[in-house]
Each structure stands twice: as structure tokens, then as C-alpha cells.
Amino acid sequence: MSWFSHFLNSSIGQKLIMSLTGLFLILFLVVHLVGNLQLLADDGGESFNLYTRFMTSNPLIKTISYGLYFFILLHTIMGIMLKRNSQVSRGPVGYAVKKTRAVGTSGLLSSKMAWFGIIILVFLILHMYQFWLQMKMGATPMITYPGHEGEYKDLYSMVIEAFKDTTFVVIYVLSMIVIGLHLWHGFQSAFQTLGLNHKKYTPLIKWVGKAYSIIIPAGFAIIPILVYLSH
Amino acid sequence: MKLNLKIWRQKNASQKGGFQTYTVDANTHMSFLEMLDVLNESLIAKKEEPVAFEHDCREGICGACSMVIDGQPHGPWKGTTTCQLHMREFKDGDTITIEPFRARSFPVVKDLVVDRSAFDRIIQAGGYISVNTGQAPDGNSIPVVREDSSLAFEAAACIGCGACVAACPNASAMLFVSAKVSHLGLLPQGKVEQSDRVLNMVKQMDDEGFGRCSNVTACEAECPKEISVANIARLNRAYLGAALGSEKEV
Numbered sequence: 040m041s042w043f044s045h046f047l048n049s050s051i052g053q054k055l056i057m058s059l060t061g062l063f064l065i066l067f068l069v070v071h072l073v074g075n076l077q078l079l080a081d082d083g084g085e086s087f088n089l090y091t092r093f094m095t096s097n098p099l100i101k102t103i104s105y106g107l108y109f110f111i112l113l114h115t116i117m118g119i120m121l122k123r124n125s126q127v128s129r130g131p132v133g134y135a136v137k138k139t140r141a142v143g144t145s146g147l148l149s150s151k152m153a154w155f156g157i158i159i160l161v162f163l164i165l166h167m168y169q170f171w172l173q174m175k176m177g178a179t180p181m182i183t184y185p186g187h188e189g190e191y192k193d194l195y196s197m198v199i200e201a202f203k204d205t206t207f208v209v210i211y212v213l214s215m216i217v218i219g220l221h222l223w224h225g226f227q228s229a230f231q232t233l234g235l236n237h238k239k240y241t242p243l244i245k246w247v248g249k250a251y252s253i254i255i256p257a258g259f260a261i262i263p264i265l266v267y268l269s270h
Numbered sequence: 271m272k273l274n275l276k277i278w279r280q281k282n283a284s285q286k287g288g289f290q291t292y293t294v295d296a297n298t299h300m301s302f303l304e305m306l307d308v309l310n311e312s313l314i315a316k317k318e319e320p321v322a323f324e325h326d327c328r329e330g331i332c333g334a335c336s337m338v339i340d341g342q343p344h345g346p347w348k349g350t351t352t353c354q355l356h357m358r359e360f361k362d363g364d365t366i367t368i369e370p371f372r373a374r375s376f377p378v379v380k381d382l383v384v385d386r387s388a389f390d391r392i393i394q395a396g397g398y399i400s401v402n403t404g405q406a407p408d409g410n411s412i413p414v415v416r417e418d419s420s421l422a423f424e425a426a427a428c429i430g431c432g433a434c435v436a437a438c439p440n441a442s443a444m445l446f447v448s449a450k451v452s453h454l455g456l457l458p459q460g461k462v463e464q465s466d467r468v469l470n471m472v473k474q475m476d477d478e479g480f481g482r483c484s485n486v487t488a489c490e491a492e493c494p495k496e497i498s499v500a501n502i503a504r505l506n507r508a509y510l511g512a513a514l515g516s517e518k519e520v
Contacts, residue, residue: 045520046513049472050442050482051506121482125440128481130374135276135289136367138341139439140491142499149486150439228485234507236500 051232053117058232060114061225065251067107068218072258079262084195085184091194095174115160122153143245145224155221162214169201170194202266211263215256222252271296271362275309277321278369280378283385287378289367298358302345303328303335305357322381328353330494333429336436337382338369343433343492351431351494371436375443375479386432388478389446393430395474396467397450399460418456425452427495434489434497440481445489447475448505449497455508465512469520472509 046052074094077087094100141147148155173179174194181190201207226248230236235244273294280287294312296305303325310320326334335352339345345355360366368382376384428449435443451468454460460467483502490499513520 042513042520049509049513049520050444050476050480051472051509052513054482054484054506055510121440121484125481125484128374128441128479129439130372130376130441132287132372134338134341134369134372135278136338136341136369139437139486139488140342142487142490146485146487146491149484152484224485231485231499231503232483232506234503234505234510236503238500241500 053121054232056113056117057121058229060110060117061229063107063110064114065222065226065229068255072255075259075262078195078198079265084182084193084199087195087198088182088191088193089184089187091174092191111163115156118153118156145227145245145248148220148224149228152221152224155217158217159214159221162210162217165210169207170198173197199266199270202263203270205267208263208267212260215260218259219252219256222255223249226251271298271357271360273305273357273360274363274365276365276367277381279321279381280370282380283377287381296357298356300357301328301353302339302355302357303353322379322383324383325353330354331429333431336371336384336386336431336433338371338436340367343371343436344431344494348491349494349496351429354494371432373432373435373441373480375441376432376435384432386430388480389430389432389443391478392443392447392471392474393450396463396470397454399454399463401459412458414457422453422456425449425456425497425501428453428493428497429495431494433492433494435480437488437492438481438483439486439488440484442483442489443475443478443480444483444502444505445493445497445499447471448501451505451508452501455504464508465516465518468505468508468512469518472505473520 047056074087074090077090078084080086139147139150141149174192174197179192179194179197182193182196183190202211227241227245230241230244235241273296275292275294276289277292278287279290292309292313294305294309296308300308303323306321306323313320324334324336326332328335330351330353333351336343337352339352339355344350344352346359347355370376370378370382371384371386373384375388376386379385426449428446430446432443432446434445435441438445451464451471454467455464485499485502487499490497512518
């Protein structure tokens, strides 16, 4: 093996992959949320539908989206490998009594990260099936806008329709809470893995991480709640 | 005070172990190990096999005593070893569960004794500095930054007991390795070999089968010397630097 694969297969190398892919996904969530918030614009879905056209046709965005799929996959596979490794390293006999204390507020969540991750993965599969696959394969109604050439896929109506379903809204909101818990640990943990722990800036990282893991999932969750209540 | 003890008994590494229950008469002034001494004396008097456990200095500096007491390595007190834990923590009639440190890399030798020689092999891989023998050099001939010497000293407080591994849900040895890497690498005498040290110690740690750190921080919470996880970040930094920045092979 080359030095590089040795490096990536080392315990710290594997954690580095987890950290970097996680940070990429954290950035992606902001972009996704900014797009979603256009669902709340009072223009019958025009800005949202124009935006989705841009996101699905711009070559740069398309390239990044393939990177995104790859990073989600890598984060998942590496997460499973780390969980498996942890079970093997723990050994065959467990503790009869176990109390886990941690320093700070995110530590105890960290041992649940794999479970949160699996729930998020299930949500993602559902999410991709419901919106992405319907957009690619399903018969999406078309719509035209004055001043804009051609027909646009009316994804706005599709999303609004989905948000009228109580079960869907409940699943969506619960998934956002799980994403929040995943981020609560993941955000600051990613920086610790990169070696960025210092009394000068770690308090700021932890503060931003907590704010982020509340604001972003809350931002996603508020959209279906508002749509549901207004219909 | 009368106590019920649920203790893990295991004849040797190859045989299966299990819990056995004992009662012991202790008093609140005893240390935890003295209480176990009393139990063992009563077992010997009854011609039963005494409970095997490790101990040496009994003043919290050698790192020999181990065991998990009611689910916590070194018991419920913060920043203390098992030998420093006193029976005033417990109440008359309490049941205390005592288990060995559990990790694949710390196999049980007998009862509460585990084989921690994996830590010795990690130290042999790079937890030292190479110096010429001869007369001791003048104490102040090499300047050391005050903050660095404090951090190095805090890390050097690690007694290598393995409580970090026992507490970690992943059985990771990162706190131990990072303490050694920090205490040597922060000082000028240790900087020379830092790249080799970091790469070799991490490789040995991985080869011994310890788990991957997921920043749970249970290690710092249970460490009898309260070594900070900031050392783990320093190790991560040093490893990335050595792997990507130095001329050394990984």
C-alpha cells in the first residue's frame, strides 16, 4: 500500500474522512435550506420552480451534486466501518454495569451517532424517493411563467401537496430533530478530529455548532409546519 | 458497615468467567483496596481462592490499580484512582459491582487483572526521547516556553492506567497516546523525534486493536489524572502534520 492509503486507513485517517465529509454535508444543508425557504415566498411557486430549474441544469451545480452523493455514501460507509470497529475493539464481554460520564454536553450523544445516522439515512432514502425520483422519473406537471421562456416542472405544487399529509409532516419534523442531535455532536467533533481544539477558538466553535444544530433543522421543519397549517 | 460485593471471577484467560457475590465487613475509613484485602483475608481463612487484583503504590501515582466499580473505571470519585477511593463513599448494605477493565486489547489474566502490555508496546514504539548518557546537562541550558512546559507537565501526569480505554465506548487509547505525544513533543528535547514518534505510536495503537476515537470524552471524565481531550486534538494535528508534512513514510 502507498503511504496515502496507509494514512487513510489509520484510525486518525478514517476519522479525518468522517470529519471532512461531515463538514461538506454541513455546508450543503445551508444551501439546501436557502433553496427550501423559497417555498414560503408568496408567488405561487415561481421563485422556487425557477430555482429548481437552475439547480438541476447548471453544469457546476450538477458536478457538485455528484460529489454530494459520493460524500453521503462515503460518510455512511465509513460510519458503519467505525461502528463495527468499535464493537470489535470493545471485545466479546461487555460490562454488567456501565455508567458513561462525559465532559461537556455533546459527549453522550456521540455514542448514539451511528443510530442517528441510520435514521437520517432512512429519511434520505424516503426523501430521494419522494422528491428527487418523482422529479426525474415521474410525470411532473409543467407550468409556464410570463417573461420566462419554455415550460417549468411544477415541483412547488408537488412539495406543497406532500406537506399537506399529516404523517409525512410528522416524519419530516422528527427526522429534523434527529439531524439536530447528529449535528449537536458532529459539528464540534469534526473540528476536534481536525486537531482544532484551542482555548482561543473552541468556545466559539462549540457555540456556533449548537446554534447551527438548532437553527438549521428548525428552518427545515418550519416549512412543512407552516404549509400544513395554512392549508 | 456490611457490603455486598458482586465480583467478576475468572480463573485464567482461556476459561469463561462469571460474577460471584460476597459479603464483607468494612469501615468507612478504609480505602477500596483495603476493603478488598479484608475480603481476601476472609477468603484465605476459609481456604478459598482470593480475588486477584493489581495494586502497587496505593497513593494514586503508579497506575497499577484498575477495575470498574459500579460501571466506572476507578469508581465514582472524579480524578482519583481505585486506591484513593474510600469506603465513606458507600452506605451500609450497598451492593457494589466490581469488574475488570473491558477491551479486546486488555485481555483478562485472572479475576480483575487485565494484561495492559499493549500500552508498553505503544511506549516502546516511540514514547521516549533519545539522549546521550553522561553528566546531567545544566537545567536551564535549553529555554522552554512557560505555557508549553505547563501543558507538557499536565500531559505527563498520565500514569498509563488504561481507564481511558475502559471508559471509552470504542475502547480507544487516544487519550493515553495523546498524553505521551504531548508531554514529549511539547518540549525541545522531544521535538526532534516527534514525527517518528507520532507515526509509530499511532501505528502500534492501531495494530494492538484499540478502537477509533469518536470524541465521546468519557476518557477525560474518568481519567484519574484528568488529562484533557485537547491532547487528542494535538495528537490529531501532529499526526496530520507528520503524515502529510514530514519526509517520513506512514
